[in-house]
Amino acid sequence: MSAFSLRRLGGLVYKESLQVLRDPSAILVTFALPTVLMLVFAFALSLDQRHVPIAVVLESDGADAQELAAAFSGTRFFDVTPARDRREVAAKVVAGKLKGFVVIPQDFDARLKEASRGSLVQVVTDGSQPNTASFVGAYASGVVATWLSQRDGARAPAISLEARFWFNPELNSRHFLIPGAIAIIMTLIGTLLTALVVAREWERGTMEAVMSTSATVLEILLGKLLPYFGLGLVATFGCAMLATHAFGVPMRGSYFALFMLSSAFLVPALGQGLLISTASHNQLVASQLAAQTGFLPAFMLSGFLFEIGNMPGWLQTITYAIPARYFVASLQTVFLTGDVWAQFLPNILAMLAVGAGFFIIVARNTRKSMED
């Protein structure tokens, strides 16, 4: 094999670019799929609870009890169904139509007078959805506490916390989920695109044809990847445009930082796709692998939806190998905070390192498979 030649690489890139631009499915993957996924992610994913359906079971007829029931009806987050009997609402909790219920017991007035009689009200939640359940429990307790303190005309608490949420003062969960979604979507696009396209070449036998030319393995792989690198960048910017213009996510950082981060991220994403395609030359298996080793880990282990700090220690260690982990955190910063290079640089290096790991394995595998 001859030495690396830029001219030959240029020729290969030109050939592959033509091939990509003529292939409707590549265009579909880079433009239509991200747009559809961005819209779905942006509208469907929200951690902002609203209108959680609960029932308030009023067993007491006292004025105080009715007042507390009214306090529940007046909250922003609960959709309250009034009830008189806890049995009728219990069935609805089993059916999943209610997420829980509050019981204001018969002896509510007596309990209210004597603090020693224990709890005032009982809250039952549907534990089969743990997040909603803990929200219902916590928020219902808060409603009772607020009602009590207003009733007692209580003085200000001895210690109060003045909380401010930086970068996202209205606490709109979309503002941090959408930048994260871009990372997840690009993981899918990057790995799926390369995995499928290169697997197809193997399946059809055209890869061997290219391999038999005088071009080196490095040139062939780079020639295949550079057009997809370009498409990936275009897709990322398309997603960023959707995020800022259609969904009102602020862009406090610079487009230069976004460009650097996206470029660094595409290295491991494309590398993983290439690795998958060399591991399996079957399109079905390649797509399964792309979904199972690319998309799902990115979705679950990147901190996009589930905070990494909350995971078991051994799993946290694994997340260091997930490129999306670095990209999600950096994107959230670019959009919501600004250019924090002290955070970006280590992340960029980490992404490049993971990418380098993939490419080393690919290079070794490819050489081996050609010797067979």
Add this chain to the structure above:
Amino acid sequence: MRLGAQIVKELLVNLRDGQVRLAFVGPPLLQVCLLAYAATLEVRNVDIAVVNDDTGRASHELVQRIGSARFVHELVVVHRAETIAQLVDRRKVLVGVHIAADFSRDVAAGRPASVQVLVDGRRGNSGQIALSYLQNIANDYGAELTGSRAAGVPRTEVRNWFNENLIYLWFVLPAMTGILVMFTTLVVTALSIAKEREQGTFDQLLVSPSSPLEIVIAKCVPAFIIAIAQAALMVSVATLIFDIPFAGSLPLLLLAVVLFGFSLVGIGLMLSAICETQQQAILSVFAVGYPLIMISGFATPVENMPDWLQTIAEGSPLKHFLVIVQGSFSKAMPPIEVWSNAWPMLVIGLISLAMAMVIVKRKLQ
């Protein structure tokens, strides 16, 4: 008889390849072992930065209490407010606490004392929960200081039915069964016709003595078998290895899996009928499958979505299946409720099958 032979042939086509077999068995194991542990919105291991400008006893006590709280991983004591800003910017800490110089004086004088808390809004969900924990610490300490200890006694008794300790794994593993079954079934059926067409063998099938219905049934059955086997594997792992309680009825769940599989076969065949090549079929599975997951309520609850999207979510078979599988595991959901979530899947399957037939017929003409 002919049908039986065809089904065997289709099963062999799908399972003969070792790599393909692995692709059906590997993912469930990977998901069970890794991903199920990741999915939690509980808040633990929070890093907090503290600036204490106050030298009094009260502030010292407050910092101590925060530092020893269970949800806190590391308490970073810094000396300047700007350092907090930097640490939050770089995501080194989730929360910054700033205690002003007159805190202890206010407490001693019985005046309301306040503490500034900065929360990273990029991690708004965890931030909110961490803030509520801090609020509890402040309330308890405040109540102790003013001697109104009774205020600290909880006036609300919260009980979580079906999953008392709100173990997140109990929610995730059953849900993953649905996602897994969905992808396998969609991929296998979507590829079935597209593959024959790409390889040119579809025409041969059509001129064979088999009727079109037989061909379609033979194509669907392997997907069904693989789907049911996967579901059985996941349910066994969930109950036997992870000890997740299964309160419902297995036959009802099996019925739900069959109907779920039916709706997916319908959607898969529809995609298969539209697509010309395997690659298009795979891409269409992704383009349809991921949105179906997102609107199913697996990642975030359906109730949080805008109303129009909740209406669309009714068209996701996974949404209905998740209600049933969750209901079967923890709740012992009564048959009537299972059915009220099962019939929409039947309808989805019938509609998509009909559409697949129409498309195939039009293409043949």
